[in-house]
Amino acid sequence: MPHKKVWGRRLLTREVAQLPKEILNQVTYQRTASVMKRNQQIICQRCGQITQQQEAKLNEEDYYCPHCLFLGRNDTTQELWLFDQPPLFPRQIIFTWDKTLTIEQAKIAQRLTTQVTDHHLIWAVTGAGKTEILYPLLQLLLATGKRVAIASPRVDVCQELLLRFTTVFPEEKIVLLHGKQQVPYTFSSFVICTTHQLYRFYHAFDLLVVDEIDAFPYVRDQGLQYATETAKKPDGQLIYLTATPDERLLKEIRRTFQIHYLPLRFHQRLLPEPRLIFWNNWRLCLNKRKKMNPLIKKIQTLVKDNHVLLFCPSIELMNELQMKLAEWLPTINITSVSSKDKKRQEKVQAMRHQKYEVLLTTMILERGVTFENISVIVLGAEHEVFTKSALVQIAGRADRKGEFSNSQVCFFYHEKTRAIKKAVKEINMMNKAGRLLQ
Numbered sequence: 396m397p398h399k400k401v402w403g404r405r406l407l408t409r410e411v412a413q414l415p416k417e418i419l420n421q422v423t424y425q426r427t428a429s430v431m432k433r434n435q436q437i438i439c440q441r442c443g444q445i446t447q448q449q450e451a452k453l454n455e456e457d458y459y460c461p462h463c464l465f466l467g468r469n470d471t472t473q474e475l476w477l478f479d480q481p482p483l484f485p486r487q488i489i490f491t492w493d494k495t496l497t498i499e500q501a502k503i504a505q506r507l508t509t510q511v512t513d514h515h516l517i518w519a520v521t522g523a524g525k526t527e528i529l530y531p532l533l534q535l536l537l538a539t540g541k542r543v544a545i546a547s548p549r550v551d552v553c554q555e556l557l558l559r560f561t562t563v564f565p566e567e568k569i570v571l572l573h574g575k576q577q578v579p580y581t582f583s584s585f586v587i588c589t590t591h592q593l594y595r596f597y598h599a600f601d602l603l604v605v606d607e608i609d610a611f612p613y614v615r616d617q618g619l620q621y622a623t624e625t626a627k628k629p630d631g632q633l634i635y636l637t638a639t640p641d642e643r644l645l646k647e648i649r650r651t652f653q654i655h656y657l658p659l660r661f662h663q664r665l666l667p668e669p670r671l672i673f674w675n676n677w678r679l680c681l682n683k684r685k686k687m688n689p690l691i692k693k694i695q696t697l698v699k700d701n702h703v704l705l706f707c708p709s710i711e712l713m714n715e716l717q718m719k720l721a722e723w724l725p726t727i728n729i730t731s732v733s734s735k736d737k738k739r740q741e742k743v744q745a746m747r748h749q750k751y752e753v754l755l756t757t758m759i760l761e762r763g764v765t766f767e768n769i770s771v772i773v774l775g776a777e778h779e780v781f782t783k784s785a786l787v788q789i790a791g792r793a794d795r796k797g798e799f800s801n802s803q804v805c806f807f808y809h810e811k812t813r814a815i816k817k818a819v820k821e822i823n824m825m826n827k828a829g830r831l832l833q
């Protein structure tokens with residue numbers, strides 16, 4: 396079925412040329428200018444962004460769009476091919492989930508299934524089970540022949556979502572798409588992809604869910620907003636999921652989205668509130684064991700009850716600290732994982748099976764992963780990589796699953812930044828609301 400390679404796609408001439416030629420006889424499509432010149436400006440039809448002519452010059456005659464270069468250059472030598480997709484038929488959906496929604500989750504799920512023409516934002520604390528809230532809606536849409544996509548800015552989150560959805564929808568052929576994918580695209584009514592993949596779809600989805608909407612500056616990334624709007628069908632539904640929404644996003648969508656708030660976790664316990672531990676010039680202490688006592692003692696205490704995720708602001712610091720800790724704490728099983736680690740998947744999997752007592756990491760484990768019996772330490776919480784949203788997400792790794800195990804969250808900091816204060820304030824506020832539901 397070669398035409399399945401193009402249904403619902405938005406491709407450049409160069410990308411179409413790589414496909415088998417007979418496809419074009421089997422499908423319907425429109426061809427449009429891919430980059431347009433108007434007055435002194437260049438308008439990209441793929442990412443919707445405008446550039447001044449002098450900044451977009453390729454040669455004497457041609458222009459390109461500098462905004463979406465990461466997808467392969469879009470320029471005036473290309474056309475944009477917008478492929479139609481056929482309607483799908485109603486069918487039976489196999490759904491196997493052995494748990495039930497909480498009353499609060501069920502209320503939101505019901506609103507999603509009854510108000511399918513509205514856009515929704517689900518603001519749910521970390522560990523509230525926002526993915527599960529989608530199950531009834533997904534069943535309904537797939538059963539009525541609709542096409543759905545779930546997009547996240549992070550590859551790791553996509554992998555985790557695929558795992559969860561293939562478990563509960565065992566008969567569905569769910570396609571996973573991201574930049575490092577080797578397998579060529581093929582049509583499926585259920586797609587999980589990174590947000591960047593949305594640039595390659597056109598009017599394809601009846602439902603488009605964007606998970607972890609706070610993980611990228613969505614309201615400031617007009618290209619991504621354009622891709623999201625145009626990847627779905629014109630009358631398609633949008634659902635945004637977040638644990639810690641951007642204030643600007645909330646303001647922007649207030650009139651066009653229904654906002655649902657879920658302040659209590661699935662297991663009905665509150666979020667662990669971060670303990671703030673001031674550590675003057677902690678960076679200067681890394682070479683001496685004695686000076687590292689605040690961290691070493693904290694690790695020794697925490698590993699008595701739980702395994703520990705230790706977040707570092709950079710890979711270099713993480714590597715250095717791992718070497719030192721291995722020397723100073725020889726009886727504790729310590730490892731590290733970062734975006735550059737080739738064994739990243741295996742290590743995360745091993746941590747799920749509680750193979751390490753301490754896992755040093757960077758921002759890659761900030762969201763989307765769930766481990767049982769976990770305490771969390773952030774070293775250098777004042778660093779700029781630890782935004783409010785990142786800190787709330789990181790704190791949310793603790794006490795997500797299983798019985799209560801005295802999980803703790805500790806932020807070691809040299810300077811109490813706005814992000815630290817705002818993260819603590821937001822967690823306290825959510826717990827205040829959560830208490831009313833307990």
Ligand SMILES: [Zn+2]
Nearest residue numbers: 439442460463
């Ligand atoms: Zn562009």
